[in-house]
Amino acid sequence: MPGVITVGLDGTDHSLAAADWAAAEAARRGMALRLVHAWVWQPLDMVVAGDPDVQQRWAAGVLGDAENRVTTAFPGVAVTTELLPAEPVPALLAEAAKADLLVLGSRGHGAVVGYLLGSVALKVLRQAVRPVVLVRSPRRDEPRPVAGEIVVGVQEVDETGGPVLEFAFAAAAARDARVRVVRAWSVPPVFAWSPGSMYLADEAGGLEPLARKRLTEALRPWREKYPQVDVVEHVEIGSAAEVLLSNSPGAALMVVGRRLPGAHDLRRIGSVTHAALHHALCPVAVVPHL
Structure with a gap:
């Protein structure tokens, strides 16, 4: 499928890991790769010398x-680069709006500490209207699987969850991988019950069968669109974040959603997405949806 994957670089090993991941993804999908670095002269920059020419050469x-x-590792991928004369956050948001996918690096320290989201990545994630993937450079003692499942967390089983499932199924199809769709459920509070909801649960044989039925129905259009993709449906009672992370070992990619803010909503990532970003060992794709 045609399109562009853009990588935001900052000179760290983590952003190079992001470039590696993005180049492999571009090769799988037949997409172009765009490498960008946002740079404006900072007179008090402590990373490189204060001279603007030196800073620009470093950038x-x-x-x-x-x-x-990336051209050495993936010679068949079309690669372009651009030095963006702007502050990182607005520059990356503008790039994200034009690209099919934005990929950023994130400092990682394993399953316990997890991701350390920098302020730039966090602000971009909160405001981007297109999918963003966070990739961290693994530690030397961590395995580096090149294959695995695409694990996707789905709480929204109506059509608002469509973009998240679309992204997961497309990623799986590009890799010839399996999709593991994870949905957690819990017993609703008494005030949330209604005669209609009680009838549906009773008709399905209980709350968990009802959750399974709703997930199966939500997946039907994506199974039809991607018949070559093997699908595992996992429904489990418990915390959504814990259930999702417990199904992630060995995953090649985790896909989670982020609800786009309304007119008066704050720009929030969400607790499940926040947990995935901080504790998943694999790259995490955050897909905005309504």
């Missing part, structure tokens, strides 16, 4: 090093 080197790395 250009960030792009050049990443370009050489």
Whole structure:
């Protein structure tokens, strides 16, 4: 499928890991790869020398090093680079709006500490209207699986969850991988019950069978669109974040949703997505939806 995957680089190992992941994904999907680095002169920059020419050469080197790395590993991928004369957050948000997918690096320290989301990544995630993937550079003692399931967390079983499932199934199809769709359920509070909901639960044989039935119905259009993708449906009682993470070992990618804010809503990531970003060992795709 045609399209563009954009990588935001900052000169760290984590952003290089993001470039590696994005290049592999571009090769699988037949997409172009765009490498960008947002740079404006910072007179008090403590990372590189304060001279603007030196800073600009360093910024250009960030792009050049990443370009050489991905073109060597994936010579068939069309790669372009651009030095963006803007602050990182607005620059990356503008890039995200134009790309099919934005990929960023994130500092990671394993399953316990998990991701350390920088302020730039966090602000971009909260405001982006297109999917964003966070990739961290694994520690030396961590396994680096090249294959595995696409694990997707689905709480919204109506059509609002469609973009999340669409992304997961497309990613699985590109990898010839299986999709594991995870949905957690819990006993609703008494005030949430109604005669209609009681009837549906009774007709389905209980709350868990009802949750399974609703998930199966939500997946039907995606099974039809991607008949080549093997699907596992996992429904379990418990915390949504815990159930999702317990199904993630060995996953190649975790896909979660983020509800787009309404006119008066705050820009929030959500507790399940927050947990996935901080504790999943694999790359995490955050897909906005209504």
